[in-house]
Amino acid sequence: MKSATVYKRKDSWYFHSSSQTTVGVWIASPPFLKLSDTNPSTTLGEAALTVLNASCSSVPHPNQDQWDEIFQPMLELANVRSERQFERGTKCLGLDTEGEWLTIEPMINEGPTKGFSRISAKAVRLTLESSPRDIGEALQQAALSCI
Numbered sequence: 001m002k003s004a005t006v007y008k009r010k011d012s013w014y015f016h017s018s019s020q021t022t023v024g025v026w027i028a029s030p031p032f033l034k035l036s037d038t039n040p041s042t043t044l045g046e047a048a049l050t051v052l053n054a055s056c057s058s059v060p061h062p063n064q065d066q067w068d069e070i071f072q073p074m075l076e077l078a079n080v081r082s083e084r085q086f087e088r089g090t091k092c093l094g095l096d097t098e099g100e101w102l103t104i105e106p107m108i109n110e111g112p113t114k115g116f117s118r119i120s121a122k123a124v125r126l127t128l129e130s131s132p133r134d135i136g137e138a139l140q141q142a143a144l145s146c147i
């Protein structure tokens with residue numbers, strides 16, 4: 001299984017891979033990407049595939065003082081100082097692959113203390129052989145279901 005997260009905030013899309021630590025916790029991991037909302041669907045789909053392909057398992061589990069650094073590259077891309085500021089008004093999509101399938105799940109933004117929760121009933125499922133354009137269009141459609 002591979003996993004990634006996509007955020008839509010203001011006029012930009014933000015992407016990061018997710019990797020599983022040696023103790024089983026999923027964390028944000030490189031690459032961290034930012035694309036303008038004006039990019040074509042194909043470019044969005046290519047970015048999604050890039051971050052999914054970088055997802056891996058058995059990465060070292062962060063120690064206590066490293067947790068704040070994990071999401072820092074994303075904050076820098078968005079030019080914000082905190083996760084709270086980043087999450088304000090942001091839509092979030094979870095990307096997961098299993099076998100030959102890619103699932104895109106819209107999420108509910110539950111605020112700074114609860115974060116994002118998946119809306120499984122609104123998930124979009126594509127084959128991994130779908131074109132980058134189709135994946136990008138599915139991202140845009142799924143983002144409309146975010147709350």
